[in-house]
Amino acid sequence: MIIAIDGPAASGKGTLGKRLSEHFGFAHLDTGLLYRAVARVMLDRGSLLTDREAAALVAQNLDVTHLDDPRLRGAEMGEAASMISAYQPVRDALLAFQRQFGSQEPGAVLDGRDIGTVVCPQAEVKLFITATPEERARRRHLELLKRGEQAAYETILDDIRRRDERDMSRSTAPLKAAEDAMTLDTTHLDADAAFRAALELVETQRA
Ligand SMILES: Nc1ncnc2c1ncn2[C@@H]1O[C@H](COP(=O)(O)OP(=O)(O)O)[C@@H](O)[C@H]1O
Numbered sequence: 484m485i486i487a488i489d490g491p492a493a494s495g496k497g498t499l500g501k502r503l504s505e506h507f508g509f510a511h512l513d514t515g516l517l518y519r520a521v522a523r524v525m526l527d528r529g530s531l532l533t534d535r536e537a538a539a540l541v542a543q544n545l546d547v548t549h550l551d552d553p554r555l556r557g558a559e560m561g562e563a564a565s566m567i568s569a570y571q572p573v574r575d576a577l578l579a580f581q582r583q584f585g586s587q588e589p590g591a592v593l594d595g596r597d598i599g600t601v602v603c604p605q606a607e608v609k610l611f612i613t614a615t616p617e618e619r620a621r622r623r624h625l626e627l628l629k630r631g632e633q634a635a636y637e638t639i640l641d642d643i644r645r646r647d648e649r650d651m652s653r654s655t656a657p658l659k660a661a662e663d664a665m666t667l668d669t670t671h672l673d674a675d676a677a678f679r680a681a682l683e684l685v686e687t688q689r690a
């Protein structure tokens with residue numbers, strides 16, 4: 484079984500994905516980390532993020548065994564990932580790995596932007612997680628402060644708005660809810676309440 488979770492930045496996709504995967508005993512992949520990992524290699528090499536060919540080559544040769552590097556979770560990597568993820572050859576290069584991951588038994592949870600629409604359109608369960616930009620910026624602000632990153636709330640809110648706009652307006656695999664996805668607005672739900680609500684939606688879709 485596949486649980487596909489999509490939604491905008493800092494809506495809580497990863498947190499829900501992890502908890503749902505633990506609950507069902509499924510594997511979990513935060514697909515944003517793949518794009519962040521491509522961005523990390525580009526930045527470390529000093530490549531321009533506008534260099535599509537270089538980004539495609541990096542994606543084709545990506546080492547997916549180091550996705551737990553805490554550096555990937557930083558704000559700089561999120562912004563850079565959003566730029567290189569708009570290139571079709573980059574997305575094509577990362578598709579097979581994601582689909583392979585989704586084929587695991589007894590099941591897999593994948594979270595990202597295009598899981599229900601492009602990566603796993605056949606997923607039995609599709610959730611689209613949202614929250615207001617202000618609430619998402621508040622969450623990301625707290626997260627970055629805990630990581631020890633300097634970050635102003637207003638800057639994060641601007642970053643989130645810009646990234647959402649870029650992710651929604653790109654021509655390839657734009658961020659949008661699949662037609663058969665169920666939307667969960669977590670603006671007024673803490674992580675526990677969001678998990679309970681998501682679990683109910685999963686049970687509804689599986690039935
Ligand atoms: N429902 C929630 N209420 C408050 N904070 C949350 C909630 N869900 C997640 N968080 C926190 O918000 C931040 C972003 O969550 P994350 O799961 O990484 O989002 P995404 O994967 O959508 O970017 C994390 O610090 C996480 O602990």
Ligand SMILES: Nc1ccn([C@@H]2O[C@H](COP(=O)(O)OP(=O)(O)O)[C@@H](O)[C@H]2O)c(=O)n1
Pocket residue numbers: 491492493494514515516518519561564565566568569594595596597598646650
């Ligand atoms: N399936 C995915 C996942 C991420 N991405 C891109 O990668 C960037 C970083 O994704 P992420 O999920 O790690 O970002 P956050 O939601 O955690 O801020 C996003 O802004 C998207 O541009 C994508 O295009 N498709």
